[in-house]
Amino acid sequence: MIEILLNLQLLAPFFLFLFLFLPLLFFFSSSSFKNKEAVPAKDIVTIPKSYPLIGSYFALKGIGNRRIQWLSDLVQISPAATFTFHRPLGHRQVFTGNPANVEHILKTRFSNYQKGSFVISTLSDFLGTGIFNADGNTWKFQRQVASHEFNTKSIRKFVEQVVDAELSDRLLPIMASAAQQEQTLDFQDILQRFAFDNICKISFGFDAEYLTSSVERSKFAVAYEEATEISSKRFRELFPFWKVKRALNIGSEKRLRMAVREVHEFAKNIVREKKRELKEKETLESVDMLSRFLTSGHSDEDFVTDIVISFILAGKDTTSAALTWFFWLLSKNPRVEKEIVKEIIEKSEAPVYDEVKHMVYTHAALCESMRLYPPVPTDSKEAVDDDVLPDGTVVKKGMLVTYHVYAMGRLESIWGENWAEFKPERWLQKDESGKLKFVGKDYFTYPVFQAGPRMCLGKDMAFMQMQSVVAGILRRFTVVPTVAEGAEPNFVAFLTSQMEGGFPVKIIERETSN
Ligand code: HEM
Secondary structure, three states, rough: OOHHHHHHHHHHHHHHHHHHHHHHHHHHHHHHHHHOOOOOOOOOOOOOOOOOEOOOOOHHOHHHHHHHHHHHHHHHHHHHHHEEEEOOHEEEEEEEEEEHHHHHHHHHHHHHOHHHHHHHHHHHHHHHHOOOOOOOOOOOOOOOHHHHHOOOOOHHHHHHHHHHHHHHHHHHHHHHHHHHOOOOOEHHHHHHHHHHHHHHHHHOOOOOOOOOOOOOOOOHHHHHHHHHHHHHOOOOOOHHHHHHHHHHHHHHHHHHHHHHHHHHHHHHHHHEEEEEHHHOOOOOOOOOHHHHHOOOOOOOOHHHHHHHHHHHHHHHHHHHHHHHEEEEEHHOOHHHHHHHHHHHHHHOOOHHHHHOOOOOOHHHHHHHHHHHHOOOOEEEEEEEEEEEEEOOOOOOOEEEEEEHHHOOOOOOOHHOOOOOOOOOOHHHHOOOOOOEEEEOOOEEEEHHHHHHOOOOHHHHHHHHHHHHHHHHHOOOOOOOOOOOOOOOOOOEEEEOOHHHOOOEEEEOOOOOOO
């Protein structure tokens, strides 16, 4: 009860605001509604006007589910690829696609740009203080412990085995059966389930059996998905109504509480089981992340539970988002698909990482696909103190500064006039012997995996997984979207990007497969 009262007290200014300005909100809201369907063409996009108190609220509201694209258009038309967006109640947020600003935020002045209290408080019911949701020393300690484990040869070997097994025992048979029965699959859903099973095995040695839909086991997956969805939707609210719902334990917040409880209890049981096993045997046979933490002396139950739950979030929808858009782009670019299939046949007979890791063309095609459709399309930091960005943009303490990865992949100043083309060749060069060599971009120009001290820890693991999946699938099948001719799927994003409404496909067995 005290908690409820405290929360209501904190929210009093919002109620006051709503009471005074609700009629105004309604008026503007209904008038902008008429243009709801309007898609801003690049040449008529303008930086939205800002009004006292409401800022540019209605410009954003009228955009509907094209928020990422609209903000991207604004970054593209802004001088130095940076603009300041005015949120209600005088809050301002900087959006930038300028590599010099990105380097400043993510590296040069790293300590001034943190996850911050807005992000951390929004996700803390679910993620606690896990690596994904921590700053300062809490983050630093987890980063040190985790990066040590991510860099061992044995974890790479383990990940390879997990991915290979999930691929050959589950994913490929599902596709073969769909091909035989001429069934339509939601390929995005399949790839998400595949990634979930993999990351659970890697993180804490548990087989979630989400791809095979074992009802009993996938309870954990269902609770995890629900917790992710509701937590990420909290970010969409311009006013934090979720705090009221949480205080009253109603609606989505009630469901979140139940889902989070289920996820935490489940993870804690696994931690306890492993600890018991460790007491009896002194060493653990399994080599998943959790076992590694426990055997290297990190036995605090809350610490390991939080870190493992964060890993699952990091690895769950990122690789699947990348692969969903990758297969979409391949279907529109048969020339690229042909090149990849040629490379697969040349380089690998089995989807084993030792063989697929030398597939430079496939690697380039994956980078190119994530340039246009990044799995994490925007990322925000909170300024600890006043600052000025390299392009002269003024940042005030507490402001959110967002680098717009999706926009950066579309900047003519970085990628040239043909930025809209899907062209893996931009990542390749021939060496003296005529062999193709991969040429990467610097991480601040292509921050798909973030950059600086907080750069993604799972990048290599992700490429390994994606290359194995591409090799395993394309060697045997063609993935054919069943969307209407000329239709473009919509790119939407909560924490990670998604194809709105799923990705319906037919699977065709290749004639050359054996
Ligand atoms: C294509 C796939 C992936 C992409 C594009 C990607 C991208 C990112 C990005 C942008 C961040 C920074 C997020 C932030 O701080 O707000 C991040 C962090 C992280 N990623 Fe990935 N990721 C991918 C796959 C994975 C996988 C498979 C794992 C394995 C567990 C993983 C583990 C992590 C971890 C632990 C962090 C937190 C690092 C820290 O805060 O110090 N990622 N990733």
